[in-house]
Amino acid sequence: MEQNQDSTPVKSIARATKILRVLAEIGGSGGALGDVAKASGFGKTTTHRILAALSEEGFTYQDMATRRYHLGAGLGLLARSAAVNEIGTLAQPVLMRLAEETEDTAYIQVREGLRSVCLGREQGAFPIRTLSLNVGQSRPLGVGSGGLAILGSLAPTEVEAVIEANRRWLADYPTFSPEKISGLVRQTRAQGYAFVEGLMIPGINAVAVPIKDAGGRPVASLNITAIAERIHGDRALWLAGLLREEAQKLSAALLRSDR
Structure with a gap:
């Protein structure tokens, strides 16, 4: 029995x-x-x-x-009553455009309290795939480019509180120590986008930007992940600009849907 x-x-x-x-x-x-x-x-x-x-x-x-x-x-x-579902629905064509234009893998992640959750993923045509995150997978906020983009858009006191609350969980991610995340947050704010070089997976880079609500709060992020040779220098800047344009469109779409 x-x-x-x-x-x-x-x-x-x-x-x-x-x-x-x-x-x-x-x-x-x-x-x-x-x-x-x-x-x-x-x-x-x-x-x-x-x-x-x-x-x-x-x-x-x-x-x-x-x-x-x-x-x-x-x-x-x-x-349908959850905001993250609405973001996911709105983001699907965005992910498809990003994957087609860049030929790399595009993701959307949403913030849920102290964590970021992957809500969608689209693979580009480039033959070397970089599937570093599965749909539904969660990480401590600040781990990976998507979570870092969200964390870097919060107020400094909130950033400190999130890192401290996640301290035990962050032990599972030794390349993202609390001190390392604090430094990455400062870097993200200075350059206007999150850039992670080989910290999640050696040889894999990622760039991300936040998606903000009507009040300017980060609710999600868009990111592109690829082998390091494809995300560096001028191409990293181009990707960041492309992501920023799409993130602004998504923010505007969220604002319209709330009215």
Whole structure:
């Protein structure tokens, strides 16, 4: 008999979230109970119980003809009420343009408290791919060019508070020590964009700019990542200018959508 591991509400929420992510990755074809259980790492009994609870709330549903599970409309309603979803929708054509024009990989990240979360990614045509960040992946704010662009646009006192609050998490990123991030923030402010050289992955550079809301607060960032030979000198400046233009357009689009 399968043991009941859902001993706390927090664990139950974590398991439900994992099931939702599995269904999101499976996509429109949906997933059979066994497939969802295998992908999530849970037993079939636990998976079925979680899916049933999510279905009651409208977050998932089962196609009676195929017996496969899908994400439900209730989840879409929640997503549409979230600002990050709106930014992600608006940014998709921007990412496509950036990837096409630069031939490199374009990302959008959003701020969620003390972290930055990758909301979208588009790959360019350049044969050497630099997929340094997956959609849905989070990092401490200030780690990587996208999070650095956001952090560098905050008030100095807030920057210090964020770095201090993330101190234990930053231990997982030795090339981004609190002292290193403080120096990178000063550099970002001085040059007007974030530039990271080989700190996340040796030989990989990245440039990023913030996306700001109507009040001038950074809510997200756009960045381009490529091998170091493609992001340096004049080309880095060109990329920063290109990103800045697109970020300003996104900021204006967010302002229009709020009215």
